Amino acid sequence: MAEQRDIKVGDILEMKKTHPCGGLEWEVLRVGMDFRLKCLGCGRMIMLSRGDVMKRMKKIVKSADA
Numbered sequence: 001m002a003e004q005r006d007i008k009v010g011d012i013l014e015m016k017k018t019h020p021c022g023g024l025e026w027e028v029l030r031v032g033m034d035f036r037l038k039c040l041g042c043g044r045m046i047m048l049s050r051g052d053v054m055k056r057m058k059k060i061v062k063s064a065d066a
Contacts, residue, residue, distance in 0.1 A: 010064030
């Protein structure tokens, strides 16, 4: 299960399930009560609640700090 971490704009997240395009990785575009994520496979942008992101996230692939 995903740990409670500080997710920042620019982080790349790996989700547990694939997007219909086949992509697993998402870029964080907005952080708050809701997250705006962009699929790195097809470019689709979605909004998810913080709880949904924490539940569906597998790990942070690349941090915006690094």
